[in-house]
Amino acid sequence: MAATLKPRGHLTDREEIWTAIRALPQPWTLVDIAMCSKCEHGKVRDYVRSLVRANIVAVTSPGQPRRVPTQYTLADDRGVSAPRVRKDGSPLPPTGRARMWKAMRILKVFTEAELAEHASLPEAPVAEGEVHTYCLWLARGGYLRSGGERDRWSFIPGRDTGAKAPQVLRIKQLYDPNTGEVVYQSKTEGGDE
Amino acid sequence: MMQNDSPVNTPLAGRIANLSNVSMCLGSFAKAINRESHLPGLLVMHGPSGYGKTTAATSASMMFDAYYVQCRSSWTRKAFYLALLKVMNIDPARTIYAMEEQIVAQLALSRLPVIIDEADHLTDRGIIECVRDIYEGSGAAILLIGEEKLPGALARWERIHNRVLEWLPAQPATLADARALADLYCRSVRVADDLLELIHTASKGVARRICVNLERVQETGRTMGHPQMGLAEWGDTPLYTGDAPSRRR
Numbered sequence: 412m413a414a415t416l417k418p419r420g421h422l423t424d425r426e427e428i429w430t431a432i433r434a435l436p437q438p439w440t441l442v443d444i445a446m447c448s449k450c451e452h453g454k455v456r457d458y459v460r461s462l463v464r465a466n467i468v469a470v471t472s473p474g475q476p477r478r479v480p481t482q483y484t485l486a487d488d489r490g491v492s493a494p495r496v497r498k499d500g501s502p503l504p505p506t507g508r509a510r511m512w513k514a515m516r517i518l519k520v521f522t523e524a525e526l527a528e529h530a531s532l533p534e535a536p537v538a539e540g541e542v543h544t545y546c547l548w549l550a551r552g553g554y555l556r557s558g559g560e561r562d563r564w565s566f567i568p569g570r571d572t573g574a575k576a577p578q579v580l581r582i583k584q585l586y587d588p589n590t591g592e593v594v595y596q597s598k599t600e601g602g603d604e
Numbered sequence: 605m606m607q608n609d610s611p612v613n614t615p616l617a618g619r620i621a622n623l624s625n626v627s628m629c630l631g632s633f634a635k636a637i638n639r640e641s642h643l644p645g646l647l648v649m650h651g652p653s654g655y656g657k658t659t660a661a662t663s664a665s666m667m668f669d670a671y672y673v674q675c676r677s678s679w680t681r682k683a684f685y686l687a688l689l690k691v692m693n694i695d696p697a698r699t700i701y702a703m704e705e706q707i708v709a710q711l712a713l714s715r716l717p718v719i720i721d722e723a724d725h726l727t728d729r730g731i732i733e734c735v736r737d738i739y740e741g742s743g744a745a746i747l748l749i750g751e752e753k754l755p756g757a758l759a760r761w762e763r764i765h766n767r768v769l770e771w772l773p774a775q776p777a778t779l780a781d782a783r784a785l786a787d788l789y790c791r792s793v794r795v796a797d798d799l800l801e802l803i804h805t806a807s808k809g810v811a812r813r814i815c816v817n818l819e820r821v822q823e824t825g826r827t828m829g830h831p832q833m834g835l836a837e838w839g840d841t842p843l844y845t846g847d848a849p850s851r852r853r
Contacts, residue, residue, distance in 0.1 A: 419690075489714055489715075491694050513666070
């Protein structure tokens with residue numbers, strides 16, 4: 412394809428790996444991808460393995476342990492978004508929060524029950540409690556406004572920042588009450604992967 | 605209060621899909637996505653506002669993982685392409701031509717369909733041809749949604765008109781649809797059949813008005829403490845009909 416498709420926004424490890432797979436000259440090895448995407452080798456290996464099982468990546472020449480690295484090619488380019496696949500290669504639907512984010516930007520005004528219904532897929536339902544939690548967080552972030560009635564929300568149009576759903580992250584801090592300082596902060600957890 | 609909060613607690617999944625406009629839209633979209641290569645791939649869903657077109661679009665975009673954009677009256681060709689690239693999560697190229705290439709490439713590679721809501725704005729501004737450009741380049745199934753005059757407006761662009769696989773006029777809500785909406789919106793008060801029929805008639809089949817009326821009925825039931833609202837409980841309180849208020853005498 413002539414057009415260059417560069418993803419926008421911050422990329423997760425899998426997205427970095429996928430972008431590297433599409434960008435590098437074919438065929439490539441796991442080491443090439445790890446260098447290009449700056450991801451851990453283990454993560455690269457796991458994701459590429461699932462992509463092979465999903466028939467998205469093909470093995471062009473099998474390597475020999477400790478001598479020749481296996482070479483891979485991209486067999487089925489799915490475009491800019493990193494394919495969501497399980498370890499066995501079966502396709503994975505978008506996360507519940509991604510579906511909620513998408514549905515609320517279309518509906519604009521909605522009740523929690525309505526959003527749960529819209530964001531649910533037959534194989535992956537979204538619970539109303541989960542809708543409630545996510546809406547509360549988005550309201551804190553200024554994406555949603557409470558719509559008067561008890562579980563009605565409206566999406567603030569100017570806050571449609573893009574296709575990816577805002578993530579609620581966990582972070583742990585070590586706080587010393589003697590000095591009133593946060594002396595250590597853990598890495599964030601709970602983002603999309 | 606809490607324990608009898610949801611006397612109509614049937615499982616949620618699939619209730620929206622049972623609405624007649626939604627199931628029609630899902631069925632036709634599935635056909636367009638899986639069509640044989642010689643068949644055209646544009647769908648046009650049209651109908652008056654409040655008939656539930658956007659509800660259908662939401663379901664379709666979820667079910668088929670479609671890209672969804674809602675057009676605005678101020679949009680130029682560039683604005684349209686930028687909006688599409690935003691939902692595709694692609695860093696836009698500099699020129700309009702390059703943006704179009706990006707969109708076409710992404711659609712062709714991902715094989716995902718597109719939903720363009722409020723497409724009337726594209727015909728009004730004469731930029732509907734860019735939908736054809738995208739369609740021709742990628743072969744993606746595209747669902748255009750607009751008001752009643754959209755088919756007429758599209759007739760002016762024969763090259764688009766020829767590529768429509770199916771025209772989907774949104775239908776007024778049936779009584780069964782009204783029941784499905786009542787089950788979805790009235791969680792704490794059950795709406796009896798006689799009152800539901802009255803609501804259906806007064807709302808003239810417009811889904812949005814049915815929802816407004818159901819909401820009022822539920823609110824009244826809640827304040828008066830009725831777990832079920834029928835004609836007897838509702839009395840002769842006027843329903844929302846969408847008509848402008850008549851002169852007071």
